[in-house]
Amino acid sequence: MAAVRTRGEVIRHRLSVTAVLVILLITLAPIFWITATAFKPRNLATTMPPTVFFEPEISPFVKLFTKRSQLREPPTEEVYNAAPWWEKTVFDGGEKVVRSGRGEVQPSGYPSRFLNSLIVAITSTVLAVSMGTITAYGFSRFKVKGEDDWLFFILSTRMLPPVVVAIPMFLMYRAVGLNDTHLGLIILYTAFNLSFSVWLMKGFIDEIPKEYEDAALVDGYTRMQAFFKIVLPEAATGIAATAVFCFITAWNEYAFALIMTNRRAQTAPPFIPSQVGSGLPDWTVIAAGTFLFLLPVAIFTFLLRNHLLRGMSFGAIRK
């Protein structure tokens, strides 16, 4: 593998490595800061100059998941000692965990919002990718009357910034009772992603030689079987890449989630900053919420990284 390098190439190589490192540093800095803040005690989150070295603690996460209220007076020694370790961290911060009459810990709004995010993002991704794949297959393999016009129309649905239609959408959703429902958001995000999914998948399916299916047909399979046995596995790379993009879009969507939902179906993005408003802002809790929120996309992308890398070059390079 090691190709012979000239002196000029070595220098250029070092320069580009340096450039990559600098860019990496700049892009990772905010993520580092969020992560660091998520493990800071509250009083260190907003110091000036910023605190870089500190003893990490878990209290922001405890606070993230529980309902709390301000302590008017410090807890009695007895109460403090009887509390489990995680509850103590809340006491240390001058708050107490809210319990029901039967002593059960009351959860904060975060877990349900997180779950909503997962439900909405996963479902809409599955729908957008599967519908997109089938549509793209049709466009790629069959003569469709006015194919170019249809494809342009599909693309054109992405040309308007979605927020522009937010108010009419809100009114329509209210009229049909879709606001603040999972289904409403799922439909919305599927619609956002579908055009993108069709276009991306068409590129990938166009690259799969038609002869693969022809061979399967000759071998005695139906077109449907050929689609599932040949086209889908061959398009796995494209499906993975498309799924990652769709998932990220749906997962990060903020504007519509803010307008269309408030409690039942609210997703994490509008919820996390909303915590700022209630009482004194606790930046560590917001950072903890953001930190956890970043994980699914990171994990998903990491799992599909091989497909993704191949997918990028696959779609881009044409013979």
Next chain:
Amino acid sequence: MTQIALHNINKHFGAFHVINNVSLTVEDTEFVVFLGQSGCGKTTTLRAIAGLETIDSGEILIGGKPVQDTRVEERDVAFVFQNFALYPHLTVFENMAFPLRAVRTPKAQVETTVRRVADVLQIGGLLNRRPSALSGGDLQRVAIGRALVRNPKAMLMDEPIGSLDAKLREEMRVELKRLHVEQGSTTIYVTHDQIEAMALADRIVVMHAGVLQQVGAPEDVYANPVNLFVAQFVGSPVMNVADVTLAEDAGGARVTVAGATQGFAFPSALLGQVAATGPANRPLTLGVRPEAVRLTLQPAPGAVATEAHIIEPLGSHDIVDFRIGDATLRARTKAGFVPGPGVPVWVTLDHSRAHLFDTATGQTLGIRL
């Protein structure tokens, strides 16, 4: 028993007539080769037989049954694609087992069939590999293996060895012939390589612009081309052609190449045979293969004098270029027969292997001398 019959099939791509009224019968166990230039419609015809393309009109019969309206998967033919079309995500074994799984063959039988065919093709050691890890020749064997496992009614092969290098092609050619002899399945084979066609075919079908030009045994197509296209397409080096005029001369016939002062002497029977097909003074084209052109280094009676121009030594023989009138002709000689360029030579033609074509229509006059 699988006979494949095409009756007047036609196919258009838009306004373009790809298959023009093709009729052909391929007998059971016959090996027929479609030969033609790139774009003449060979692949399309083959795909039409397999059912991968619809036809506009005509009938396709496989084993006596009309199939032009049945679907691909019901026609029970095997197709070897020009680019092999092996599935990259499956191993060699799975690729070969693929057609068997379509008809839900029991597992044990899939195993034995694939192994048997793999052994025949000498790819038994590659069964666990992916197609991407195979050489061109192995890919080709796997592609043929996938066609063989099923015992199809007919094998359709679209330039299966077109992408291999010359040496491998030669090897695979022999192997294909051996396989066909062993398996005896009715085969239609597409190629644009006329040597391959000659070597493999029971019968050659020469196609041009969607029209069948000639169907016949390789020797027959080679010896008696029906028109100028076939004459120049089949055979290597290509057949010499030259515009000629025909005249009566001293009790015989004289065939003079345009622009030449001397003509070739022919038996007088030629005049009668030409007259029987139409006016003798219409434009005619002489066709003669290089091996039917004789060169001598001394003057000979009835020979046309000229000088050697270019000599291509090909080891077993030489190809010698020379000019007569406006035409450049080539002769096949013993190796080293003509010592060098510029040497005077005398040319005579083998009358029994000379052809005359009507220049306007390109059709042969069917001269037999």
